[in-house]
Amino acid sequence: MKLLDLLFERSTRRVADTTSRRKLLSRMGSLMVAGAALPLLLPLDRTSKALAAEPAQAGDPGDPNSCDYWRYCSIDGFLCSCCGGSATSCPPGTEASQVSWIGTCRNPADGKDYIISYNDCCGKQSCAQCACTRNDSEEPAYRPFNNNDVNWCLAAKSHIYHCTVSVIRGVAI
Numbered sequence: 512m513k514l515l516d517l518l519f520e521r522s523t524r525r526v527a528d529t530t531s532r533r534k535l536l537s538r539m540g541s542l543m544v545a546g547a548a549l550p551l552l553l554p555l556d557r558t559s560k561a562l563a564a565e566p567a568q569a570g571d572p573g574d575p576n577s578c579d580y581w582r583y584c585s586i587d588g589f590l591c592s593c594c595g596g597s598a599t600s601c602p603p604g605t606e607a608s609q610v611s612w613i614g615t616c617r618n619p620a621d622g623k624d625y626i627i628s629y630n631d632c633c634g635k636q637s638c639a640q641c642a643c644t645r646n647d648s649e650e651p652a653y654r655p656f657n658n659n660d661v662n663w664c665l666a667a668k669s670h671i672y673h674c675t676v677s678v679i680r681g682v683a684i
């Protein structure tokens with residue numbers, strides 16, 4: 512037992528001799544600074560914020576707050592970009608419907624046709640801002656599969672419709 516005590520004492524003294532409190536504090540400080548900087552380096556998805564703040568770009572011309580914006584060629588609803596969200600993200604407190612209307616819109620910047628899904632954002636009372644009804648290739652309500660005057664929130668957790676986002680799903684060929 513005495514031998515064990517002696518060994519412990521020696522190793523403890525060796526550690527105490529070779530480390531200083533100042534060094535320990537400086538190491539802990541470095542770790543805290545590195546820990547605070549870590550979230551800045553992680554690959555977080557900030558696209559919604561970027562889209563909300565971005566002006567028109569060369570490859571994506573037009574104003575997302577206007578019904579004339581090219582992606583809205585087949586929209587029927589309130590623009591989420593006018594309701595606290597963006598052209599592609601639902602406003603806080605609402606949830607995108609999984610079922611949606613699909614349209615094909617031509618981007619004037621590159622002349623290509625893009626498949627766009629018009630998902631409704633659900634869970635808050637109607638936003639009632641920037642009402643757009645463009646309805647390219649829509650057909651009357653008696654052809655329900657070709658009509659977009661539909662509350663897609665009926666397929667979501669909350670059936671309350673707030674606004675509509677327009678998400679590019681791919682290039683139409």
Ligand code: ABN
Pocket residue numbers: 587588631659660661662663672675
């Ligand atoms: N898809 C937009 C919408 C919601 C409710 C009623 C009609 C259209």
